[in-house]
Amino acid sequence: MSNSQIKASVLHAVKDLRVESRDLAAPASDEIQIRVASTGLCGSDLHYYSHFRNGDILVREPLSLGHESSGVVTDVGSAVQDLKAGDKVALEVGLPCGECQRCKEGRYNICTAMKFRSSGKSFPHYQGTLQERINHPAKWCYKLPDDMSLDVGALLEPLGVAVHAFRRSLMPKGATVLIFGAGAVGLLCAAVAMIRGAGKVVIADIDAGRLEFAVKNGFAHQSYTVPMRRGKDVDESLAIAKETATEIGKVDDVGDFDVTFECTGVPSCVQAGIYSVKSGGRLMLVGMGHPVQTLPLAAAALREVDIVGVFRYANTYPESIKIVQQASEAGIDLTKLVTHRFNGLAAAPEAFEMAGKTKDAGGKLVLKVVIDSMNES
Template sequence: MSTQVQASVLHGAKDLRTETRPLSAPESDELQIRIASTGLCGSDLHYYTHHRNGDILVREPLSLGHESAGVVAAVGSNVSGFKAGDKVALEVGLPCGSCARCNEGRYNICKELKFRSSGKSFPHFQGTLQERINHPAKWCYKLPDEVGLDVGALLEPLGVALHAFRRSLMPKNATVVVYGAGAVGLLCAAVAKVKGAGKVIIADIDQGRLDFAVQNGFAHASYLVPMKRGKDMDENLAIAKETAAAIGKVENVGEVDVVFECTGVPSCVQAGIFSTKPGGRIMLVGMGHPIQTIPLGAAALREVDIVGVFRYANTYAESIEIVQASLKNPDSPAFSKLVTHRFKGLDEAVKAFEMAGKTKDADGNLVLKVVIDSLGDASSPKL
């Protein structure tokens, strides 16, 4: 039997409406999940602000949200291993399961993949800013008792960081620089640190974010990138070299083994190439400018690998292990502190999106990850 649920629906730029939708009973292979915590991502913010994300247009009313966790409300007839009341994190990209990339385990780049809250597939795959959704049990992950639903929602961007780490082939005791101290940059720094990097330096233009990173165990040290721009490309490349050299003096790391570039800003991509030692890797994690001007010769002549990163694949189980282990180690990154602002209920979605577009709130507090909490206190491990 179907029921009626509330959903936050985008109809145009900054036009969010709370509406009622029908929801059927879960199919035999699905769980019906009461969505508890949804983190707002940069792509969600682009859709909200511009009604598009790059060249991907929204072509019909769309519920946003894909960083989510919730509580099982009903279980499909063929599903085992779950019961009503279980806390779960959701992996919201559904691949075809039969193409060459899927067969290799690289389903994140499956051409037929449908991703909740994205306008790429049509009809759009509706996002998680709804009271309840039905979702295949195969792509749901049970959360341990000690892991709250807010942290469960963070497993999605943590998966991006873990996937980037895997593709980086980072050696033990490596030196690492992370450009960008937003949520994904902080998580890339955290994963590198817990995976055995000797030094993790994080660089950003915001001192508050850098202080947060070091004080909460996400990085060993930081560098404040000056707001400096050249009048032409030659001058910009000279500034990029200066930035890389200055970062190299932090903790005397010099050129580093791996750079995680999490901004997509051309000046940071350029500086990242100059930061990387011969034979090292720069990971392009940030989805910024689609066309980049980079010192390709400086990379090629030193055999610096430039490696793309797109979402994640097969990360949730290990991400859960990472956050579990962090709860037992006071020196580990404080993942739960990434959630800086919480809004209760779908009717607060507009306020939540407006906050997510800021770096500081009205009281001067740092804005990192904004979540919409649909069930109460999703930060509680027991919820």
């Protein structure tokens, strides 16, 4: 296949998305070319769209967003043997250096030279997947089972975060588990804990609708609606957090939890997370929230509570594919996480606006919004 022209959604400024033409070369010998069929929008995409930055990371040139993606192979490089045109694949979009100490340890997710699609961290930016077609190294593409939809294939990326968090949690079977945050990642963390044998999974959020969804669809055993309370100072805020943890522990008389997955990044939830964990337990920091927070560290240190960071994922896609199948067998339908679908790159602004909401105009819950880059409605 020779060079061709494709359409791409490109962010130029705050909420300034434009559909533009780009040249796309034939895939290199170790690459495949993919027709991008499903891209889920995540929190980092929304930050770039709404603020033209993500925390301290600034966008310095026009950037295509999107990294939770799957598609169909349209062409393969000369050295590619295990994939062919027509195969459905999920994309792992971070490219580590492969040479540093962390890469050699298998912890390539924290490689300092990582290039990650749709992130402004590396420069020139590694363009995201909101394009009609892209070339990507075959090494970082995973063939999907015939019975797996492309939308679920896109969910393998955030599911990888949950799998990585679970691994680092060292959760024993029969453990009591608390999840703060009932968004897509929180729900996936809950599902992985359920599938991997947690004895009790409680999910907490301020949104009662999301909690109802979680319990009704088997993502958690019980839920707790976190009240909207803020302290006037640090002491009152910590007192509220401790009370919140105590109240959650009364759900089914669970008490303290073996593992808490904090998936919001909200300081009050991180504080409550520390108080919620039993002595010797673990608090997993999954949510990307406020970079500077006031935390009751003595409450963790004096009880030997491990506070463990989680950043993206490494070596998770094969296991995630198995977990999708195991979830179905356990009665957890991951397809229900995809609540809204938009067709065509021109619909990207509408999709991003929807992804920033908790409910649509009809009152339907918004969990995961996906865009099909080529399928015009």
